[in-house]
Amino acid sequence: MKNLYLHEDCIISPIGYTTSENLEHLRSGTTGLQKFDKSEFLDTPICAGVLNSEVLAQAFSAIGDSKAYTKLEQMMLLAVHQILIKNPDLNRMETGLIVSTTKGNVHLLEDLGVFKKERLLLSNLGEIIKDFFGFNLKPIVVSNACISGGLALAVAKKMINAGKFNKAVVVGGDMLSKFIVTGFNSFQALSETACKPFSKDRNGINLGEAAAAMLVSNTPKKDSITISLAGDASANDANHISGPSRTGEGLFKSIQNSLKEAGISCEAIKAVATHGTATLYNDEMEAIAIARSGLGATPLHSVKAYYGHTLGASALIESILCKHMMLNNEIYPSLHFNKLGVSKQINVVTAYQNSINLDYVLKTASGFGGCNLAMVFKKERQNG
Known part of the structure; x- marks a missing residue:
């Protein structure tokens, strides 16, 4: 099986709206986590990584109407947009689109607002991204719990090796919702303070919301x-x-x-x-x-x-x-x-x-x- 080559990428997160911004914060040890004594998700304190909705909507307004898209959709569309503006000659008629998410727009179960119930479907999330940018091929949606984002890359590799397409845009995203936060809280898995992976005094996870996108292909760039x-x-x-x-x-x-x-x-x-x-x-x-x-x-x-x-x-x-x-x-x-x-x-x-x-x-x-x-x-x- 031939290797899959990783090209342009973008991370949209509480610590940056570009990959470079994210990297600078990682190097300096700057976290995107905040403590919320009381939130829209839970009455008890939680620590989480949350994107400011107003800042996100303002950034999204450069490419679309924020009122027509959910917070999750805005995040994911912004990530894909950064890939495409760096690759203006990308043939969207022949490029695969692979979407990774665990729960998609599950927050709409609580209140659909202006959106139709079809927006809850993971397949619909893929179609929204496809139609927004004019991709031609049917999107592939990968939802396998918390390995989904990596599994989407593995699926891209297998599809490219099978000759389905030569290039693909892989995009993943999830946002916080009452459904997700209360679910993890029911396991007594949430930490009220910043998490401490592998430490003796660790006491649970922090949840976060983010989106990321990457262009992948079966060929490397020359002289690089x-x-x-x-x-x-x-x-x-x-x-x-x-x-x-x-x-x-x-x-x-x-x-x-x-x-x-x-x-x-x-x-x-x-x-x-x-x-x-x-x-x-x-x-x-x-x-x-x-x-x-x-x-x-x-x-x-x-x-x-x-x-x-x-x-x-x-x-x-x-x-x-x-x-x-x-x-x-x-x-x-x-x-x-x-x-x-x-x-x-x-x-x-x-x-x-x-x-x-x-x-x-x-x-x-x-x-x-x-x-x-x-x-x-x-x-x-x-x-x-």
Whole structure:
């Protein structure tokens, strides 16, 4: 199977409306999380990453009528727009469109407002993006819990290798809603303060809202250093509807199979971008799977303390960050980590590092229903 090459990208989040803005905040350790003593989502305090709706609407007004689109749609359309303005010659008649989300416009269950009930359908979200920009091919919607954003890249790779199209725009997004926040709260999984992935005193996740988009293709750019998706694998541990495997079996298998497809051993991996939600069981499971894979000493991080858990956007955002870490030879720190709180020894990065050669980086993700994903990104040097 041929590699998938990662080209232009965009992240829309509380810490920036471009990828470059996001990277600057990651380097400086600036978080997008805020504490809300009382919010529209929950009567008890939460800490979350929330986009200012008015700022978003103002930014969106440059390309469309904000009143005609939901907050989620505005985020995702803005992300795709940045990709397209950088690629004015992109043939939208032949370019694939792959959309990643977990819940889409689920907030409309509470109040449809000016929108029709069809807006609740995930397929409709794909059609809205397709029609807004004039794509021709039927959009593919990927919704597989919290691995969705990364799985969308894997789907793009498989579709391109199958000859369905040569290029694709992959876009992912989710927004906060009462439905989502109260759901996670029912698991007693939310933290009132900024999350602390892999720390002994971690006490839950922060939720976040964001969107991201990336142009991918089957060919690299000439005379450049290019990042490709060289291996990917997904396995379901079938442990529990919401609880991860105690042995990390599904993620372990995903890591092993992604390394196999990339044709490398664990020694080639120079950094790991984890899922790292800061819940008691996810972090423990991930640490076990990483240690079982021979990666316990490999530098790793989680960026959830910058964004919160952005659900269907998270693994796509984190894949974009992997790309830029590799291009810039840098690793962004895990915020708020203090003392290791998992049973296996892992190497959590706590300070910004640069001048590090990252030829291969592993990205992991896990989600409800026992789903797990691992992706191996490779740095390739292209000649003319």
